Structures are given as C-alpha cells and as structure tokens.
Amino acid sequence: MSNTAIREIDNTANDPSRRPLWIVGENDFTSVTETVCRITEQPKPPRAWYIAFAISSALTGMLFVMIAYLIAVGIGVWGVNIPVSWGFAIINFVFWVGIGHAGTLISAILFLLRQKWRTSINRFAEAMTIFAVACAGIFPAIHIGRAWLAYWLFPYPNQMAMWPNFRSPLLWDVFAVSTYATVSMMFWYVGMIPDLATLRDRAKTRVRQIAYGIAALGWRGSHRHWHRHEYAYLILAGLATPLVVSVHSVVSFDFAVSLLPGWHTTIFPPYFVAGAIFSGFAMVVTLIVPARQYFGLKEIVSLRHLENMNKIILVTGTIVGYAYSIEFFIAWYGGNAYESFAFINRAFGPYAWAYWTMVSCNVLAPQLFWFKKCRVTPWIMVIVCIFVNIGMWFERFVIVITSLHRDFLPSSWGYYAPTWVDVLTFIGSFGLFFTLFLLFCRYLPMVAMAEVKTVMPQAGLEHGHHRGVGDYHGEIPHAHEPEYWEKG
C-alpha cells in the first residue's frame, strides 16, 4: 500500500495572525483512525518493508554471531589495547544512547512546552528511543570482558559480601541508563494503550482481537480514566524531562570525571545533551521521511512537522559547533600544556581526518537548514541528516580515541584501529535497530491517534469556557478556517 499518490500539502507558510493547521488535507477523526490503523491492518506491507526486513534481520543475526564470537574467544578480538582501552563499544554506546534522546525530548519536553506538533511524531520518536537504548545497552554489557558477570554491576546482596562503588560514574551510568530505558518504555506504553484499544475494536481476526485486547488492558475510553491518564501522562512527562537531561549528562561524566586531557572538562554535560538531541532528531527525520511516504502518512506528518525538526537540528547543531570552539578556547586559555596538546593533536594529529569529518558533518552540513528550500524538501533533509548521523558517530570516535591514544608518556603512544569484529558488530547493531523498527511500523499504531485527535479543529477546543483541570494543550485555536496554504 505505498501511498505515494498523496500529494504534499505545503503548510509551512508563517502568518502570525493564523495558527497553522497540523493535520492537513480533508481529515476528520474517522480518516485519521483509518489512515493509521490501515497500516497494521493491511494483509501485506509494502514490498520495501519485506526487503528492508530481510536485510535488517540478517544484520541482526550477524550481530549475535559477533557477540557469541566475542564471548567465546575474548575481548582480544576487538581492536582495543593499551593505551586505547575504550574503542568501538563505548563509541557505539554513546552514539545509540544519544540517538534515543530525541524521542524523550519530543514526548516529554515538547509536551510540557505545549508544542502541538509533537502529537504526530511522538509515538514514532519514542519507539526509536526504546530501540536505540536497546542497541546501546548491548555494548557496555559485552565490553566488560566477562559478559556473564554483568549483573555484578547491580547492588544486590551476595555471598561475596561486597557492594559496587557508588562514587564511580560507571555505576551512575548503570542506574541512569536502566532508569531511562524503563521510564521510556512505560511512557511509550501508557501513551499507546488508547490506540491499542482502537486496534482491538477494529480487529477482524481472532488473533488480533486477543493480542490487542490483552495489550489494551480493557481500555474503554472512559472519561474518568482519561482524567487520570492525562494526569499520569503529565507526571511522566515531568519525570522524563529531567531524566533525559540527566542520562547524557551522566554518560558525559564517564569521561568528564576522569583526569584525562580532552575529557576532563565541565562543558561536557550540556555539550553531550545538545549533541544527543541533535543526533536523535537527525535519526527521526531520516526514518520518518521514508515512513510517511511508504505508509501514506503525509497528511498527518506534514511538511511543517519536518521543518520544525530541521529547525531544532539547526539550533542544536550550532550549539554543538559552539561547544567544539569553546573546548579549543578553554584548552588555550586554561594554560595547561597537556590540555592544549590534546586538542591540537585532535585537530592536526593522526586522527585529524576523523576530527574534520566530524566538523564538516555536524557543524557545516546543518547550516543548509538556514534555507527554507532545504528544510522543506524531503530528499535534501534526509541527506543532511545522514551526514549528521555520521558526524555524531565520529564525534564520539574523536572524544574516545584521540584523548586516549596519546597519553602523558610518549613511550606508550599508539594508534587505534578497529578489527573486522568491531565493524561488523557496529553494523549489526543497526540491523537490530531497524528490525525492531520495522516490526513496530507493521504491528503497532505508528501515530498517537488519540493525541492527534486532540489537536484537530474538530476536537471542540473552541468551547473555551469548558476547560478542565487536566487541560494542557495550550491556547484554543480559532477553528473553522482553512489555515493552511496549498501549493498550485
């Protein structure tokens, strides 16, 4: 059901006297329900889905083969050694955790900021968060060497009568990432229950009735339930907001709390968080452009949604560029010889190629988004966002590798290169990510239908005197006007 026939409606014009309409085209509650549910109800997904699924599940298989090989043979199959004892595993971990951040930003922070446009993309982005965190979680667990003892990281009473060291950022990481994964999943599920009930009520086969029936927990849209649901959602958003900021801050503590030049800087937490949001949005755009195309969601995920995300990419990309330059400035201004060496070595040493790849992809590429043409043309934004993803991976490569490979004693300097196992494990993690993602597109409601309906003019928000205590959807729009502009 590749719905390419749906034309693109341009709703990106800015007129301060009018509110933009987020769901474009001739849509009402019935058509939104139909459009979103049809994706999971059609007997067969588009052919592109099958091709993508075959590739991604093959890569997932490769990931597990590589992990089995690593565990069977030992950590020596990777390229890590002294002085570079953190290689691809930590780079990939930070890369994937960072990608996850856009989902929580969209679902929680934009929710608290009353950004209505989040409703069309939040389910999608939250799913991406969970799958990215699943990929991220694999790497620290396997890089510890004896992966079968990973549970020692948790404080549980044991026969050794020992406890983990709570003053280590590595343990903070265990708590931060596991809390983040748990809360993200609960947030996602709680928000999805009403939509699972929609799928249940539309189900034609016994299997679907039972599966969605159980997953929906018997949700029946009772307003007494909605009332608590809205409160719970608001509280979860309030909890997830500091949480998402804390997670990448704690990840940055893994580096910043050490005494290594290039890592030991106070700029790391905000710089990591901005970079995480930057990379996460780039991944959302990369995935949602083909998804809205193939699954006929162009009217629900409109050009204006894409443009807004590209604006966030431009802002956060510029913050990241600012952080790069401030790091250099402080390395010089701080007057520490080791610190300035670390940074000159970063930009002009053996890994200069990685550094300048990072700068071009992360700082230069998003500058294209100053031009509206680039912000609203799907193929251009996908290319820019792929560059951003490459650049953000290289950012973590630069941080991890260049700070380690030349330490205080020149006699111990080295050059890190990954092995084929490193590379295939990394590629395999993309396989896992895309496999989970494709399954999500096929079997779960890809758009938060219930939330989208609340921002449609038909939701009756014009009855201004009836605003309830749980009302958080912002100003009441003046409905009944076509508030978008059509091309041609």
Next chain:
Amino acid sequence: MMSETVNMPMNKERTEPATVYGLLAEFSDAGAIVQSAEQVRKAGYTRWDVHTPFPVHGLDEAMGIRPTILPWIVLGAGLSGLVAGLGLQWWTNAVDYPLLISGKPIFSLPANIPVIFEVTVLLSAVTTVFALFGLNGLPRLYHPVFTNQRFRRATADRFFIVIEANDPLFDAEKTQSLLSSLGATAVEVVED
C-alpha cells in the same frame, strides 16, 4: 440527529437471560458531548460515564470529576525513592562495606546525587503507571459496554454517554428520553 426508538443491541444468542447494565447514547460531535454530559450531571445522575476516543477538554468540569489523588501517590513514591537511593548508598558504601577510594570521604553527598536522582525518578514513574492502572481498575478485559456493537467506535470517532441501571435515578423510559433529547444519534440498551 434525534432517535426516538430504542434499538436492541445486535448481540449473539446467549443462554441465560440478560440483565440490563444501562443505557448507552451515541454522539458524533465532541462539543455536543460536553454539553450533554453537563445536562446528565445536572439531572442528578451519579453512576454514569462518558466514553471518548481522546480526552475531550471541558469534560472534567462538565462531569464534575474531582482531581485525582494520583499526584500525591507519586509524591510519596518519589520521596521514598529519594530516601531509598540515599540510604542504599550510605549503607552499602559507608557502613556495610566501607570503600576507601583515593582518600575521599567514605560518605559524601555530591557523589551520591546522580543515583539518588535516578532512584527517585524510577520509583515515581513505576508508581505513576501502577497507580494509574489501579485507580482505573485496569486491566479489566471484560466490561458490559463491550457487548455493544456501536461502542466499537468509542475508540475511533464516536462519543458515548452510558448511564448505569443501578443509578438511583435510573428509569428506563425517563433516562432514555433524557438521552434522546440531548441530541444523541442513537440510544441503546446495554446488557450484561
């Protein structure tokens, strides 16, 4: 718009005699449901509910729903998490197995903040979700309203008011005419 007849639901054949659960009225407009709910509340009904595909704003007031206790439960959980996170670190690293690292103090709050924060958030969030399920009485896979065919659209594009038969004011005829007079597109009996 208005329907004068009470349609019996299209139920499958059943063996035991059905008892009436209540009356169900269907509306097609989000604005109408708010005004109708207000009328039902003003008529004095107490055992009734509104079912909508999304949270319709204004219904809280129209139905007279008092704010939920949920935030207070979460506050309690959050404070417990805070104490638990702090206590865990203090007991494990300062009392039960004192770890002396680089000559730093055995117990120092700044190093313990991240884990305290995470445990607080984790316990609050888990409590939010389970308190939500508990207060809403979910999971509950069977409910009489599910026997009604029209009700399938309660999660898609229709709005319903259900007045239960065990409401003290319930009277098959009067309640039905009230619901019809509110502009319901259909009024049906829900059996249990």
